[in-house]
Amino acid sequence: MYKEFSPKSERNATDVTGAKVDTVAVSVESVPVSESQPFKKPARKQKEEAPLPLTEVKSQNSKVIAYYFHGTFRCSTCRTIEQYSLEAIQTYFAKELGSGKLEFRPVNIEEPENKHFIQDYQLVTRSLVLSLMSDGKETKWNNLADVWKLVRDKDKFFQYVKDEVEKFLKET
């Protein structure tokens, strides 16, 4: 059962497999990547915000959207990142996906109507971004920039996505 895991034991289990990390991933990891500013409220055009039926109904409704931003040109590493992100979310959060608490949304930032995301989330490349929505408004977001460092290590990648999504889901 994926839904009833204990986060602690799951984490330990994954860390054991993640211990045999390849050197590339480790050395890249030591490089600090731009800290996304989770509390900086992006200047977002409200009208382009896709309204979510769930969040509009009741005030206590809040949910997490996991955006995967890509361009028209899909490079192979980018495809892997998208696939891992989706797989990780489907593996660990099937219940939340089913209930609508969590949503995975691939977005092409080269479409004119999606251009605002580039500045909203400070996107410099293909990115996985978590967004916490409550009452139809975004209260918090985080650009998971480490997906690029961890893409060579599937276990670590899954653990990273799982941990970050959990943090956001806690606040819903």
Next chain:
Amino acid sequence: MELFFLASAVWLGILTSVSPCPLATNIAAVSFISRRITQRNTVFLSGILYTLGRSLTYIVLGILIVKTLVDVPILSDFLQRYVNKILGIVLILVGMVLLDLLRIPLPIPSVSENVAKKLAEKGTFGSLPLGILFALAFCPVSAALFFGGLIPLAVKAQSGIGLPLIYGIGTGLPVMLFAFLVAAGTGYINNLYHRITRIEFYTKKATGIIFILVGVYYALAYIFELI
């Protein structure tokens, strides 16, 4: 701490050099640089100029970002969106010139021969603009490494020149290494055959074909969006 920044910049550069897009352009660069295979110094100098050209681009971007308030996501989006489209066309055109399929039209015929000769002599220096242009062609992986990896470092260290320079050298390292090997091998070849200039006829053609192939790849991927 300084050393850590420098080492990170080189490492990010090397990772960039083997990521898909820069790898394609680096292959084109290697063939461009080593087409004068019999001239050891030319090859070596070309390799260095190409790498400097790359560094130059990164330095300009570094200064723009660190010293001024250029919006990084907008810049990154712009470069990824447009430069790759132009690059495909440029590569195909340069390839055609190398294959003599296309002549650079020069207005006054009497001057043209002189100019053409000068251009040929300065072919070495063509490596510099080549490096500048190739470095501008960002794609997802290289953008993640430069804008997401190097730039935050450069901002932290307030180094708009130093770190981008080192990073640029890292991105050109495989090409320089190859140029060095070719240059080292050239002396050996020249000792064996005194009249080997004919080989340059073929290396030039090969370079032209490689440029057109890489150009077609870029055009298919970024203009026609087929790949």
